[in-house]
Amino acid sequence: MWERILVMVIAFGGVLVYDGITLRKKVTAGEKAIYAIMLVIGLYMAMDYVANQDWFDVYDLVEPVLGGVSKQIDNMLKVDWES
Amino acid sequence: MNKTTISHFQLGVLLFVFMTGSSIINIPGPLIARAGNAAWLSLMLSGACGFLVLAMLLFLHNRFPGLTYIDYSRKLIGNTMTVILGFLPLSFLFHMQSAIVVDVGLFMVSSMLRETPLYAFTLPVFLIAGLTARAGLEVIARMFTLIMLLTAFSISAVLLLAIPDFHPNMLLPVLPKGFKAVLHGAFLTFGFPYVEVFLFGMLIPFGVAQNQKKASRALYIALGLNIFILCISTVSAIMVYGSYAGERPYVLFALARLVEFQEIIQRIESIIGMSLILGSYMKVTITIYVISVYLSKMFMLKDNSKIIMPIALFGFLMGLVAFDGSTQWAGLVATVHPVWAGCVFFLPLVLLTVIAAFRKPGSTANKNNAQK
Secondary structure: OHHHHHHHHHHHHHHHHHHHHHOOOOOOHHHHHHHHHHHHHHHHHHHHHHOOOOOOOHHHHHHHHHHHHHHHHHHHHOOOOOO | OOOOOEOHHHHHHHHHHHHHOOHHHHOHHHHHHHHHHHHHHHHHHHHHHHHHHHHHHHHHHHHOOOOOHHHHHHHHHOHHHHHHHHHHHHHHHHHHHHHHHHHHHHHHHHHOOOOOOOHHHHHHHHHHHHHHHHHOHHHHHHHHHHHHHHHHHHHHHHHHHOHHHOOHHHHOOOOOOOOHHHHHHHHHHHHOOHHHHHHHHOOHHHEOHHHHHHHHHHHHHHHHHHHHHHHHHHHHHHHHHHHHHHHOOOHHHHHHHHOEEOOOEEOOHHHHHHHHHHHHHHHHHHHHHHHHHHHHHHOOOOOHHHHHHHHHHHHHHHHHHHOOOHHHHHHHHHHHHHHHHHHHHHHHHHHHHHHHHHOOHHHHHHHHHHHO
């Protein structure tokens, strides 16, 4: 767990320090809003990673919707090379 | 947004490195597993779909010069529908950027460094890709022209040195199980990489406007060259390994292991490893840049470069949490990926093309002039 926390500190810290230095007083309100939203979602994923859980992510949304159709198409086209 | 321009040649180079980058290493093995000796036919079929996507993008760009996919989407279907439909490609774009880099990590872990955690590979790649994307499209284009030459030389050298191990008789029979195998292979390569040409809907406007015809030609040539090179790699793999090539996920890497020339040049598979990392780095850099332009157009931001680093961070985190195991990942990429890409890239693009085709050019041109 400490290893994962360290990885997150390095990742987030690196981005925030770099942008903090290079983008100081150059960011508009809209850019700040998008930046903040991305960081919040990033924090959610970071907590998921640190806690080693399997929380809801985009694949949990996509697989139920498209997984069935995809599998059917794949099975329909699959060729049995053994026979 | 700052006025960024690149030449038609650079635009073609970007398309070539984007399409070829990681696919030359990742595609041949799984493709041969699905299509057998007819893998090159699958590439041609899915490549034709890639040409169709490119043709639609160029048609829309000719109709709306200087505008990106989001801009002409706004003109054709309105702001609200653009934002609603705009989130669909965004989901896949974020998946793409993490998938490209996770593939690098999986390659390194499965081939060489089995005990090393995935983040040891994904973090540096995202860091450098993010910084490169931050430098701007002009820097990306200039840099990638040089890297592309290096990568092309490396892969060409491996394929040329492998010629003594080729057995052309292994290419036959081409269709032992009929045409269904070709369709199965084309299903895979449609999702990765050919439908991803869609991303250039955000980059074509950065090409020099007065050389519209030259830009179109450069893009078609780049895509054609990509199909040709992937076919050559796939056919080479079949000539060395036969149907066994389908059991190797990184068949070019395995092929490079066999190369031996005068007992001096041996075990040059590290060149292929290097080419994969470089190719994936270039592809993810372009993807990060496209996502930043996409988001800035969608939310009407002034400068896309400000949000590049959080996009790269997002991709890194998504690669860590979404990857639940190699089997699940392989299933996602091979099965869900083509349908997902088809729904969020291909279908909205077809919709916009059809609407633009039925709209009078005069009415849209007048609106363009009014906007300018």
